[in-house]
Amino acid sequence: xxxxxxxxxxxxxxxxxxxxxxxxxxxxxxxxxxxxxxxxxxxxxxxxxxxxxxxxxxxxxxxxxxxxxxxxxxxxxxxxxxxxxxxxxxxxxxxxxxxxxxxxxxxxxxxxxxxxxxxxxxxxxxxxxxxxxxxxxxxxxxxxxxxxxxxxxxxxxxxxxxxxxxxxxxxxxxxxxxxxxxxxxxxxxxxxxxxxxxxxxxxxxxxxxxxxxxxxxxxxxxxxxxxxxxxxxxxxxxxxxxxxxxxxxxxxxxxxxxxxxxxxxxxxxxxxxxxxxxxxxxxxxxxxxxxxxxxxxxxxxxxxxxxxxxxxxxxxxxxxxxxxxxxxxxxxxxxxxxxxxxxxxxxxxxxxxxxxxxxxxxxxxxxxxxxxxxxxxxxxxxxxxxxxxxxxxxxxxxxxxxxxxxxxxxxxxxxxxxxxxxxxxxxxxxxxxxxxxxxxxxxxxxxxxxxxxxxxxxxxxxxxxxx
Numbered sequence: 324x325x326x327x328x329x330x331x332x333x334x335x336x337x338x339x340x341x342x343x344x345x346x347x348x349x350x351x352x353x354x355x356x357x358x359x360x361x362x363x364x365x366x367x368x369x370x371x372x373x374x375x376x377x378x379x380x381x382x383x384x385x386x387x388x389x390x391x392x393x394x395x396x397x398x399x400x401x402x403x404x405x406x407x408x409x410x411x412x413x414x415x416x417x418x419x420x421x422x423x424x425x426x427x428x429x430x431x432x433x434x435x436x437x438x439x440x441x442x443x444x445x446x447x448x449x450x451x452x453x454x455x456x457x458x459x460x461x462x463x464x465x466x467x468x469x470x471x472x473x474x475x476x477x478x479x480x481x482x483x484x485x486x487x488x489x490x491x492x493x494x495x496x497x498x499x500x501x502x503x504x505x506x507x508x509x510x511x512x513x514x515x516x517x518x519x520x521x522x523x524x525x526x527x528x529x530x531x532x533x534x535x536x537x538x539x540x541x542x543x544x545x546x547x548x549x550x551x552x553x554x555x556x557x558x559x560x561x562x563x564x565x566x567x568x569x570x571x572x573x574x575x576x577x578x579x580x581x582x583x584x585x586x587x588x589x590x591x592x593x594x595x596x597x598x599x600x601x602x603x604x605x606x607x608x609x610x611x612x613x614x615x616x617x618x619x620x621x622x623x624x625x626x627x628x629x630x631x632x633x634x635x636x637x638x639x640x641x642x643x644x645x646x647x648x649x650x651x652x653x654x655x656x657x658x659x660x661x662x663x664x665x666x667x668x669x670x671x672x673x674x675x676x677x678x679x680x681x682x683x684x685x686x687x688x689x690x691x692x693x694x695x696x697x698x699x700x701x702x703x704x705x706x707x708x709x710x711x712x713x714x715x716x717x718x719x720x721x722x723x724x725x726x727x728x729x730x731x732x733x734x735x736x737x738x739x740x741x742x743x744x745x746x747x748x749x750x751x752x753x754x755x756x757x758x759x760x761x762x763x764x765x766x767x768x769x770x771x772x773x774x775x776x777x778x779x780x781x782x783x784x785x786x787x788x789x790x
Contacts, residue, residue, distance in 0.1 A: 353482030636660035
């Protein structure tokens with residue numbers, strides 16, 4: 324087709340968009356594979372027909388997203404740590420387990436297997452999400468493109484985060500989610516269990532009384548399944564309580580030898596342990612320990628059953644522990660973490676362990692000391708009382724000062740006057756030089772005066788002697 328005809332066609336598409344539905348827009352898509360993509364593609368094709376520019380984020384591990392089969396769509400491809408075979412294996416396992424192994428009688432019977440499937444599936448999409456948002460070149464390009472909206476499949480998590488990072492509106496294309504959770508919490512839909520069957524329940528719209536009972540039980544189960552799985556583990560700790568172990572977001576992995584050292588020590592205590600760890604499951608992991616790749620750390624530290632916090636000494640974790648009065652076992656790694664833990668040790672709210680030389684018994688002794696000796700809990704609560712005894716919340720204070728600076732155009736009246744001084748004025752070198760010069764002149768004149776007077780007296784003495 325000649326270039327001029329191509330230009331005319333593009334112009335006509337733009338005009339179609341203007342006349343039909345207003346200005347043309349730029350749409351970014353975070354898609355899902357298989358039938359979900361086929362459904363979404365129908366919508367995207369219609370958007371392009373109406374003159375909108377549609378860009379689909381396509382990971383290198385993608386199975387169904389073929390640019391050659393969708394010439395009207397733009398694809399922004401990016402490399403991923405997962406291979407196509409890796410992703411396909413996850414989906415195939417999900418399908419096979421669902422077909423051949425999943426019980427179909429009630430939601431309560433298939434929940435444990437469903438939990439494992441979701442965990443494996445979520446890990447894969449977490450990897451894709453990290454590869455996307457950590458790709459600076461890709462994110463910079465997306466920001467410069469200035470998209471108007473992001474369309475995402477609710478079953479493929481991460482679209483929400485990308486929209487947030489790009490500061491653009493966000494919407495779901497949704498086929499359903501277990502227990503209405505996406506519908507209720509993201510869409511805000513009204514889904515009364517009296518006539519809306521929960522997905523995976525096998526029920527139709529016209530339900531008998533017992534079917535409505537079954538539907539209600541499944542809905543409540545999924546609510547607790549999604550929001551209180553971890554809570555059940557914490558509550559099962561009984562009077563012994565829970566220990567939280569996290570070395571921060573920057574160091575989530577460690578050597579296999581060190582992981583076994585930590586796992587062995589944790590297995591020896593009667594408390595339940597919630598451990599943030601992203602690595603091979605240690606051979607010495609005890610039944611009292613659960614490993615998670617991410618923790619709602621602040622929420623767990625605020626739980627009444629939390630007895631101790633094993634931390635690397637990051638500022639956020641330290642303040643969270645102080646806020647809730649939780650004693651600490653400090654394993655500082657780098658930066659100011661050594662200082663932070665040293666302060667807590669000095670206040671009697673923590674015990675420090677050297678990460679480089681730590682043995683199984685070192686960690687175990689530190690755990691038992693902090694948990695069993697009320698001295699550390701008392702001091703941690705004392706710090707918490709002081710920390711929380713403030714006229715206003717720290718967050719409110721931070722917001723106040725930000726708004727204060729905005730209201731007063733930079734609040735230059737609060738700037739130290741040192742900003743108006745040169746470096747030699749700041750250190751008073753000019754003043755010291757002046758004083759030194761004055762002293763020098765005075766001493767010089769004093770000496771000169773003394774010498775003049777002395778010479779006068781000498782001359783007068785000689786004259787009197789001659790007379």
